[in-house]
Amino acid sequence: MIRLTCGDLRAIKAAAEDAYPMEACGLLVGSLTEDGVYDVARIVPSRNLAAEQTGRKDRFEIDPKLRFDVMRACEGSGEAIIGHYHSHPDHPAAPSKTDFSMAWDADFVWVIVAVPKGKAGAVTAHVLEGVPEGVPEGVPEGVPDGAAKAFREIPLAAHG
Numbered sequence: 135m136i137r138l139t140c141g142d143l144r145a146i147k148a149a150a151e152d153a154y155p156m157e158a159c160g161l162l163v164g165s166l167t168e169d170g171v172y173d174v175a176r177i178v179p180s181r182n183l184a185a186e187q188t189g190r191k192d193r194f195e196i197d198p199k200l201r202f203d204v205m206r207a208c209e210g211s212g213e214a215i216i217g218h219y220h221s222h223p224d225h226p227a228a229p230s231k232t233d234f235s236m237a238w239d240a241d242f243v244w245v246i247v248a249v250p251k252g253k254a255g256a257v258t259a260h261v262l263e264g265v266p267e268g269v270p271e272g273v274p275e276g277v278p279d280g281a282a283k284a285f286r287e288i289p290l291a292a293h294g
């Protein structure tokens with residue numbers, strides 16, 4: 135399960151609508167509890183470098199400098215980057231083929247918000263399973279396809 139505040143959920147939806155028809159994206163900061171709950175303490179919106187650089191409406195790339203800065207800021211705080219969110223303009227709130235090929239981090243939650251016709255709709259959360267041992271974090275080059283990885287949807291609970 136992933137837990138976040140109603141305010142953060144609203145902010146994700148608002149960012150998704152603002153970015154339309156491009157994808158919005160950002161980081162989820164918090165902790166993974168002992169009972170396996172992704173507890174989001176805050177969200178950190180990012181520029182979408184892929185949209186800026188390619189103009190494509192079906193790609194996102196979180197600013198690596200932002201990711202690095204947030205990682206550094208989390209050091210010693212008990213918090214970490216536990217996932218990210220992005221939007222799917224005019225596509226369902228399910229991981230796309232592109233998402234699948236970009237996904238190699240286990241213990242990382244993907245939040246996806248559908249934005250049909252510019253209005254934020256369904257929001258879903260997914261974790262990756264079956265990532266082979268020894269695959270480094272990030273998006274490694276040349277990792278062979280055919281690993282048994284798969285996305286699994288997990289419940290999303292908004293509170294507060």
Ligand SMILES: [Zn+2]
Pocket residue numbers: 220221222229230233246
């Ligand atoms: Zn996607």
